[in-house]
C-alpha cells in the first residue's frame with residue numbers, strides 16, 4: 001500500500017505539497033524532453049551532444065511511461081474516483097482527455113524500446129508534438145481558453161455563422177463578376193473562396209486580385225467587413241476571459257472568506273456581497289505590505305501566515321484570522337505602522353471605497369473593526385504616551 005504522500009504525488013487534483021512537487025518535476029521533464037528531442041534533430045551537432053540528447057529523451061520517455069503506469073494503478077484511490085469500482089475508475093481516467101493525452105505521451109517510450117536510440121527526425125518531430133500536447137493538457141492557460149470557448153460558444157457560433165455567410169456570399173458574387181476575366185481564379189465558387197478567405201481575414205496575400213471595378217468594390221467592402229468580424233470575435237473572447245477570471249477570483253475569495261472567523265457571523269447573501277468587494281493576494285515571507293506614513297488605500301484580512309506590525313520602537317505579531325490596515329481608513333490618517341510578512345501569507349484585501357460602502361451596509365461588522373482599532377490605539381498610546 002503506497003503512502004498517502006506518494007498517492008497524492010500522482011493525483012493531479014490533490015492539493016498536497018507532494019503533488020505540486022511531482023507536477024513541477026513532470027513539467028520540468030516535459031520541457032527537458034521537448035528540448036532534447038528538438039536539439040536531436042539538428043544535423044550539424046557533434047555526435048556526443050546528439051547522444052546526450054538521445055539519453056535525456058530516453059529518460060524522459062521512461063519517466064512518462066512509469067508515471068502513466070503508476071497513475072493507472074492508483075487511480076481508484078484518488079478522491080474523485082473513490083466512489084467507483086477500481087475497474088470503472090481506471091476506465092474513466094483512461095478514457096478522459098488527460099488520460100488519453102498521457103497515453104499518447106507514452107508512445108515515444110514504446111518507439112524508443114522498439115526502434116532503439118537511433119530514431120529518425122520524423123519520429124522525433126512526433127515526440128515533440130505528443131509532449132507539447134501533454135504540456136498543453138496540464139497548462140491552466142489552455143484549460144482557461146477551453147472554458148472561455150465553451151462558455152461563449154453561442155456568441156462565437158453566431159460570429160462564425162456571420163463569417164461563413166459573408167464568405168460564401170462574396171465568393172459567389174466575385175465568381176459572377178470575375179469569372180470571364182480570370183477563369184482560372186474565379187471560374188468556380190470553390191476557387192473564388194480562396195480570394196474571399198484571404199480578403200475577409202484581412203490577410204491579403206495579393207496573389208489573387210479582382211480586376212473589374214465592381215469586383216474591386218466588393219473586395220473593399222469585404223476587407224471592412226473582415227475587420228468588423230474580427231473585432232466582434234476579439235470582443236466576445238475578451239469579455240469571456242474577463243468573465244471567467246472574475247468567476248475564478250470570486251470562487252477563490254469565497255473559499256478564503258470562509259476561513260476568516262471575522263466573517264463567520266454573516267449569512268450566505270451577505271458573504272456573497274462582501275466576496276464581490278474583496279480580492280486575494282499572496283506574498284512571500286519578508287514582503288512589505290505597506291510602510292508607516294503612507295496613505296491608507298485598503299484594509300487586509302490575514303487568511304494564512306503571520307505578519308509583523310512594526311510600530312515606532314515596538315513590534316506586534318498578527319496571525320491568520322486577524323485584520324490590519326483599518327486604522328488609517330477609520331481615522332483618515334497615514335498608516336501608523338509598517339506591516340511586513342513573517343511567513344508566506346494569503347490575505348484578503350478590501351479597498352478604501354468598498355470599505356466605506358460596507359461600513360454603511362454592515363454596521364455590526366464595522367463596530368467590531370472600530371472596537372479593535374480603539375483597543376489598538378489605547379495599546380499604542382500606553383506604550384508610546386508621547387507619540
Ligand code: CMP
Nearest residue numbers: 309316324325326327328335336337376
Ligand atoms: P493602519 O494605521 O492603517 O496601518 C498600520 C496597521 O497596524 C494599523 O492600521 C493597524 O491595523 C495595525 N496596528 C496598529 N497598532 C497595532 C497594535 N497595537 N496591535 C496590532 N495591530 C496594530
